[in-house]
Amino acid sequence: MTRSIPLPMWVMVGAVAGILAGIVFGERTSALIPIGSAYAMMLQIAIYPYLLCSLLQGLGRLTPAMSRKLFGATWPAYVFVWFLTFGVIWLLAHAMPFPPSPTSLVPVSAQEKTDLLTVLIPANIFDALSRNYVPAVVVFALVYGIGIQSVERKETFLEILDAIRIASVKVWGWTVNFAPFGVFALFAGAAGTVQANQVGGLLVYFGLFIIGSVIVGFIVLPAILAVVAPISYREILKELQPGLVLTLATTLPVVSVPYVERLAQCITEQAGYPQTEETANVIKTTLSLGYVLAQLGNYFVYLFIFYAAYTSSTFLSLGQQLLLPLLTLLSSFGTPSSTIDSIVFLSKWLHLPGTTLDSYVETWTVTRYPQVLLSVMGFGFVTGVIPLIYFGKMTFHRLKNLAAVGAITLLLIAATIAAGIRFRPELFPHPSETVLTYTLTPELTRNVGVTVYPVGSRPRCPRNRSPVYRRFAPAAVYESATIRM
Numbered sequence: 001m002t003r004s005i006p007l008p009m010w011v012m013v014g015a016v017a018g019i020l021a022g023i024v025f026g027e028r029t030s031a032l033i034p035i036g037s038a039y040a041m042m043l044q045i046a047i048y049p050y051l052l053c054s055l056l057q058g059l060g061r062l063t064p065a066m067s068r069k070l071f072g073a074t075w076p077a078y079v080f081v082w083f084l085t086f087g088v089i090w091l092l093a094h095a096m097p098f099p100p101s102p103t104s105l106v107p108v109s110a111q112e113k114t115d116l117l118t119v120l121i122p123a124n125i126f127d128a129l130s131r132n133y134v135p136a137v138v139v140f141a142l143v144y145g146i147g148i149q150s151v152e153r154k155e156t157f158l159e160i161l162d163a164i165r166i167a168s169v170k171v172w173g174w175t176v177n178f179a180p181f182g183v184f185a186l187f188a189g190a191a192g193t194v195q196a197n198q199v200g201g202l203l204v205y206f207g208l209f210i211i212g213s214v215i216v217g218f219i220v221l222p223a224i225l226a227v228v229a230p231i232s233y234r235e236i237l238k239e240l241q242p243g244l245v246l247t248l249a250t251t252l253p254v255v256s257v258p259y260v261e262r263l264a265q266c267i268t269e270q271a272g273y274p275q276t277e278e279t280a281n282v283i284k285t286t287l288s289l290g291y292v293l294a295q296l297g298n299y300f301v302y303l304f305i306f307y308a309a310y311t312s313s314t315f316l317s318l319g320q321q322l323l324l325p326l327l328t329l330l331s332s333f334g335t336p337s338s339t340i341d342s343i344v345f346l347s348k349w350l351h352l353p354g355t356t357l358d359s360y361v362e363t364w365t366v367t368r369y370p371q372v373l374l375s376v377m378g379f380g381f382v383t384g385v386i387p388l389i390y391f392g393k394m395t396f397h398r399l400k401n402l403a404a405v406g407a408i409t410l411l412l413i414a415a416t417i418a419a420g421i422r423f424r425p426e427l428f429p430h431p432s433e434t435v436l437t438y439t440l441t442p443e444l445t446r447n448v449g450v451t452v453y454p455v456g457s458r459p460r461c462p463r464n465r466s467p468v469y470r471r472f473a474p475a476a477v478y479e480s481a482t483i484r485m
Contacts, residue, residue, distance in 0.1 A: 014180035015365050018188040025188075032185040036358060039182025042175045047341050048129065050168035051292070051334045052141050057161040058288040059145025060154060067149055070285065073389035077382045078293060081221070085296045085378075086325045088216055091413050092208045093306045095420025096201070097428050098316075119327065119349070134338075134345045135330035169254055169335075182361075200427030204420060205307045206366055209300055211416055213370035215409055216296060217377035223405040225384055228394050230270040239263040240380055244373060251368050253295065253336065253375045260380045261287055267384045271393040279387065286386045287379065296378030297371030298332035301342050304360055305350070310428070312353050320350060336372055339364075 022029045062070065120135050122128045128136035148154055226233040240263060243256025264283045265275065273279060302325060309316055316324070327349065331342040340357070347356040364371075388394045420427075 010180040011365060014182075014184035018184040021184070021188040029188040032188045035185035036182050036361065039175075039178060039185070039361070042178070042182075045175070046168035046171040047334060047338050048137065049164050051137065051338060053161040053165040053168070054288070054292045054334070055138070055141035056145045056148060057158050057165065058285060058292065059142065060148030060151075060161075061158055061288075062149050062285060064149050066281070067146065070282065070386075070390060073386050074286070074289070074382075076389065077385045081294055081296060081378060081381060082299075082329060084220060085216055085299050086302060086329070088212050088413065089300060089303045090325075092212050092416060093303055095208060095417045095424075096204060096306060097310060097424060098306075120330070134333075134341050135327055138330050138333050169252075173252070201307065201311060202363070204427050205303070205363065208303060208416065208420075209367045210370050211412065212300065212303065213297065213374040215412055217370075217374035219405060219412075220409055221377050221381045223402055225381055227396060227398050227402045229267045229384060229388060230395065231267055235266075236263065236384075239266060240376065244376055247372050247376050248369060251336070251372050253291070253372050253379075256376045256380075257287065257291065260376070260383050263380060264383045264387060268387050268391070268393070271388060271391070271395075273387075273391050273393055279391075282387050282390055283383065287383045290379035290382040290386075292333050294379040294382045295332075295335065295338075295375035297374035298334070298336060298339050298342070299328060300367070300371060300374075301332050301339050301346065302328045304343070304363070305346055305352075308347070308352055308356050308359060309350065311359075312356070314350060314352055316350065324350075336368060336375065339371075 018029075021032075059067070118136070119133050120139060122133070122136040122140040125137070125140050128140070148157075151157075222233050222236045225231070225236055240256070240259055243259030246255040247253050261283060264287065268279055268283070269275065305324065305328070308314070324346075327346065328342065331345050332339055340361070343357050343360045346352075347354075385394075
């Protein structure tokens with residue numbers, strides 16, 4: 001009986017049970033938080049092995065000549081989907097209030113400044129791995145992947161990389177089986193400590209994530225592919241439908257790979273290009289790289305960072321906002337689970353609270369479904385378009401339909417932003433007393449003692465205090481606290 005219930009249903013049961021436990025037992029459920037954190041850490045185990053092996057194998061299997069020609073066909077498709085995705089997210093983020101000015105006093109030791117070159121250039125790959133500099137690891141894999149192209153007798157090495165890549169997917173499959181327990185622990189801890197004024201913002205984040213995924217994945221990308229390829233919008237979705245259903249059931253985009261490959265073969269055949277060995281190699285290589293570089297759902301980490309910055313009252317400087325899309329892009333390559341390391345890296349870089357990762361995994365219970373569906377549409381789009389550019393078979397037709405899609409997209413985005421601004425006071429209430437939002441970080445309060453006095457009593461003036469303290473000590477204290485440093 002229990003085996004007939006699909007895993008996503010068990011995950012939802014775990015989430016609901018965790019929420020109920022948090023409501024009933026309150027802050028006592030915080031004892032379960034380490035279990036949820038352990039689940040999030042288990043998801044990180046296979047991220048770097050998969051990412052490194054996928055990029056090294058995908059690039060290393062090419063010859064230098066084929067690599068140069070394929071690069072010329074590849075970069076326009078990737079630049080387009082990246083700009084489209086981040087542009088839509090940036091626009092939709094305007095429906096949320098931007099992070100306020102700083103309200104937290106942070107010690108200088110906690111404000112580590114990370115050099116941008118250190119984050120991007122892996123002078124020491126092991127140091128980059130230990131510090132979780134995901135962009136540097138990606139740059140390392142890209143450089144070495146191109147270098148392997150000129151190496152002779154590399155087949156055995158590429159087979160080893162492929163074996164590690166497949167093993168990483170297996171490890172994720174095992175970890176996902178524990179998702180109901182991890183989700184239960186995370187939701188129980190969150191529901192027991194969540195504040196009522198945070199619920200509205202959470203619902204807005206979910207809504208923006210879903211709307212953005214639908215706009216990019218199921219409106220814009222299929223419409224453009226139907227314009228440049230000899231295939232209709234309906235045929236595209238029909239070819240991908242089995243893969244999308246399997247992906248939705250397992251939350252693993254890898255199960256849709258055969259259907260994406262078949263779509264690319266169908267497009268090249270209808271474009272009039274025969275199925276030669278070169279065609280097969282181009283499609284396989286494009287799909288291999290696209291699976292790592294075009295999982296567009298991963299880049300919605302960009303939206304979560306805006307949400308996390310607001311809820312934690314973390315101010316983002318102009319420089320951080322300008323660099324955020326680039327670092328999100330480089331740190332989110334890979335499978336959906338790669339976003340775990342992306343969150344760890346970005347939260348450290350932006351000095352977000354240590355609970356940011358747990359918050360992301362909690363919301364991931366809902367957002368993972370639109371995330372993986374958008375990812376399938378993303379690498380499906382590039383796998384269909386790049387062979388057409390490579391062989392010079394692109395055509396432009398149905399431009400009127402594309403103009404209509406563009407108008408509908410802009411209207412949806414504008415309506416979403418307008419609705420967010422209209423209901424912002426109800427969904428994102430401001431505290432009535434601004435001074436109460438100011439906090440001290442745990443680094444400053446770890447060894448600080450606090451004594452609370454009843455209403456109306458007068459605390460005894462501590463000895464050896466400065467004249468300024470004695471002069472301005474209150475005659476009556478109302479639920480006051482004396483801090484002993």
